[in-house]
Amino acid sequence: MRRIVRGVLLAAALAGPAMAQERTIRLVSGFAAGGASDLVARLTAEAIGPLLGARVVVENRTGVNGVIGAAEVARSAPDGNTLFQCPMSTMAIVPQLVGANLPLDPGEALAPIGNLALSSYGFMVSAKGPYRSVQDVLAAARARPGQVSFGSAGVGSAQHLSGELLKQKTGTDMVHIPYRGATPAILDILGGRTDFMITNLADVPGQLREGSIRLLALADTGGSALYPDARPLAEAVPGFDVTGWFGICAPRGMPAELAGRLEGALRQAMAGEALPKRLAENGLSPRFEDAATLAARIAADRQTWREVIRAVGVRAE
Incomplete structure (x- = not known):
């Protein structure tokens, strides 16, 4: 049957x-x-x-x-x-x-x-902030352990684990700030209340176009046709690929x-x-x-x- x-x-x-x-x-x-x-x-x-x-x-x-x-x-x-x-x-x-x-x-x-x-996920900071490169962020994290922060869409999200992966590969102590979704996390990046975020480029097309968010690197090694000048994060952090x-x-x-x-x-x-x-x-x-x-x-x-x-x-x- x-x-x-x-x-x-x-x-x-x-x-x-x-x-x-x-x-x-x-x-x-x-x-x-x-x-x-x-x-x-x-x-x-x-x-x-x-x-x-x-x-x-x-x-x-x-x-x-x-x-x-x-x-x-x-x-x-x-x-x-x-x-x-x-x-x-x-x-x-x-x-x-x-x-x-x-x-x-x-x-x-x-x-x-x-x-x-x-x-593609991007390593992003506020365009109004002090960071001009991934190395700037990592230098600040090493100089001020436990003070540089990164946002995410919540505990266990891809953004959260990408930040944890970055900490692992760089041996830095940075603080995770979870939000209820990507949008509020992005708003706090723009407002300077968190230092950086590794998130989906599709989450921030408007902010990238208007220049309010600075894309410091791509989290993957494949590149992006939309952002051809963005370099892979792996150049600063070998082995990083999300x-x-x-x-x-x-x-x-x-x-x-x-x-x-x-x-x-x-x-x-x-x-x-x-x-x-x-x-x-x-x-x-x-x-x-x-x-x-x-x-x-x-x-x-x-x-x-x-x-x-x-x-x-x-x-x-």
Whole structure:
């Protein structure tokens, strides 16, 4: 009976346009509307709907840094009708925090379909502040241990762990100031109440354009087409490399043919002009990666952040 049911689901998913037009695919974002995850989900839905002959609807299921949405998708039938916009923090960081007490581990409960974009993180300070280089910040941290501060979107966030990774690699003592989201943290950078922040470039496109925030370096080594003059932080801090990403995942157990069709739709959308252009306009670096490549990225990042979390003893709030 199980084989019969799976065969019916697969046949419906692979059916011609007349039947497929009746389908509705839910693409769940684990974060609030207006954020980077929601943006990627909506752009993806618009791009792949026609390719799949279906209506793709974005639903926001917020909470626990995306885990609530991930859990809902993981418990859904693997029939291609429920997908998840899976970002680095949800898949690689949050499940490994001490005391997280999660309903499941998204990195293990979901199957990668493909990646759409990389997200450069930047080492940022206020343009009105005294820092002109990464070396300036590190020199101040060494001269005044425990006084130079960095902001983040909250305990266990990618911004927080990036700052902890910087402390590890430079042997400096700097103070973490957690906020409830990236926006208030950025406001305190602008106001001079914290010294620096390592955050997603997509969080601050307006401030970078207007010049109120100074981008001292990129946290990854791949560079950014939007900021070609920005140098990698690894030049000042060897071995430092943090890159965010925004993929699409599905419940485990999906038939290979159906997973392949979904991956093919993502590949086709990223081969066109519209989706990559709109991702780039919003501060992201378009990059299609197939399911195997995304799986390898998830595994590597889980290892990186596991080591940081264990060394620092970061606990979930």
